[in-house]
Amino acid sequence: LSMKKLNERGVSAVEFALLLPVLVVIVFGIIEFGFILYDKQVITSASREVARAAIVRGANVTDINSAHEKYRTMPISFVSSSDLSAPSILTAKGTSDCTSLGTDAFGTNLTVTYTYEYEFLALSAVMGLIGGNLDSSYTLQGSTTMRCE
DSSP: OOOOOGGGTTHHHHHHHHHHHHHHHHHHHHHHHHHHHHHHHHHHHHHHHHHHHHHSTTOOHHHHHHHHHHHHTSOOTTOTTOOOOOOEEEETTSOSSSGGGGGGOTTOEEEEEEEEEEEOSSHHHHHHHTTOOOOSEEEEEEEEEEEOO
């Protein structure tokens, strides 16, 4: 049996107090990173759906807006005001849809880009508590390029 010396009492409490902030940052970092990956997947899926709606021959603004509406109010980052703003839609020839190109549309690339400002839920506050500095938002971008049919 080994007995602790009197001068070693409380060492584990001090070690825990030193490591706790690091562990909290790691845990909240993992959680926030998961939310960022989820949000990135949502906006990438939205760009894919809108691009698909926009490249089909005869597609019009109503078709594109309908595809956008499916994703516009999807829950993103568990924030109530998480509406996706309208995407940027541009063909390689400078128009915002394939239909307006007429017979020149076939084979022309159309790119749909969503931009979303991710607001950190807890990580920036946790970093502030331990003296660190982290912006409260991060810009995510989802982009899809497809050829006009």
